[in-house]
Amino acid sequence: MATERYTRFKDISVSERVLNTVFLLTIGLGYLMALANLYYTHQGHDGEAGLSIEDVMINYHGSNGSTRLGSAINGIMEPNLKYKSDKEVILKWIQEGAEETGYDEKIAPILNRDCILCHSPSINPNLPDLTNYAGVAEVAHSGGASYPRLIRVSHIHLFGIAFILYFIGRIFLLCDINVYVKRVAVVIPFIAMLIDISSWFVTKINPAFAYVVVGSGGLMGLSMGLQILLSIYQMWFYTNNDE
Numbered sequence: 001m002a003t004e005r006y007t008r009f010k011d012i013s014v015s016e017r018v019l020n021t022v023f024l025l026t027i028g029l030g031y032l033m034a035l036a037n038l039y040y041t042h043q044g045h046d047g048e049a050g051l052s053i054e055d056v057m058i059n060y061h062g063s064n065g066s067t068r069l070g071s072a073i074n075g076i077m078e079p080n081l082k083y084k085s086d087k088e089v090i091l092k093w094i095q096e097g098a099e100e101t102g103y104d105e106k107i108a109p110i111l112n113r114d115c116i117l118c119h120s121p122s123i124n125p126n127l128p129d130l131t132n133y134a135g136v137a138e139v140a141h142s143g144g145a146s147y148p149r150l151i152r153v154s155h156i157h158l159f160g161i162a163f164i165l166y167f168i169g170r171i172f173l174l175c176d177i178n179v180y181v182k183r184v185a186v187v188i189p190f191i192a193m194l195i196d197i198s199s200w201f202v203t204k205i206n207p208a209f210a211y212v213v214v215g216s217g218g219l220m221g222l223s224m225g226l227q228i229l230l231s232i233y234q235m236w237f238y239t240n241n242d243e
């Protein structure tokens with residue numbers, strides 16, 4: 001063994017190992033709670049129980065079927081339509097992206113006839129304003145995550161998770177394993193987190209990226225979990241036969 005070497009788990013005191021262990025276990029539990037929270041906040045967006053890739057797509061990208069205008073005329077507002085056929089006209093317009101082109105000639109006449117007697121700010125300021133394109137667009141677009149929300153959640157994740165990964169990584173570096181494995185292993189969760197967060201923004205534009213969100217999120221959890229488990233194992237159950 002070389003005379004100059006770095007600190008390993010066997011070089012640290014038992015109290016330090018105890019502290020490391022309770023920290024890692026608490027983070028592990030926190031991670032499980034984060035997964036449970038993810039499940040409960042995002043499951044069922046697609047109308048079916050359980051978390052699916054469609055739920056992730058709807059969360060970031062939105063869904064044409066679930067606009068407020070679409071659900072309203074499929075549901076409680078339907079009886080206000082004078083002609084049933086107008087429902088298809090509106091739904092088709094929503095499906096095609098609820099663009100301003102076509103609004104004036106196809107959509108406005110229907111809303112002006114059947115809806116604005118209630119949906120006008122002068123009559124009821126609490127209802128969606130259906131007297132102009134801007135007001136209608138607000139309820140006709142699919143939603144998904146807004147940029148302010150994505151930016152808010154991103155900065156919380158970047159600051160918070162960077163700290164968590166840093167401390168887990170510092171402890172993990174005391175493991176007695178191949179140095180090249182370690183050098184790569186400490187970087188993986190950070191890269192996975194960056195890919196995860198950037199793909200939220202991409203998924204807002206292209207729903208297929210929901211797979212990247214799930215894959216990179218999973219990779220981060222997995223690599224973090226392995227660092228935690230290996231560290232706890234080496235701290236308490238591992239003896240180096242070289243010395």
Ligand code: HEC
Nearest residue numbers: 068069072073077080081111114115117118119127128139
């Ligand atoms: C008689 C008055 C009246 C008419 C006419 C009317 N609405 Fe409404 N609308 C309401 C009321 C009241 C609410 C709020 C209902 C609630 O929150 O339960 C509402 C809510 C809505 C909402 C919001 C639903 C949500 O997500 O909160 C939309 C969208 C909507 N109406 C669209 C329409 C359309 C389209 C028409 C014309 C076909 C129409 N409404 C005609 C009274 C009306």
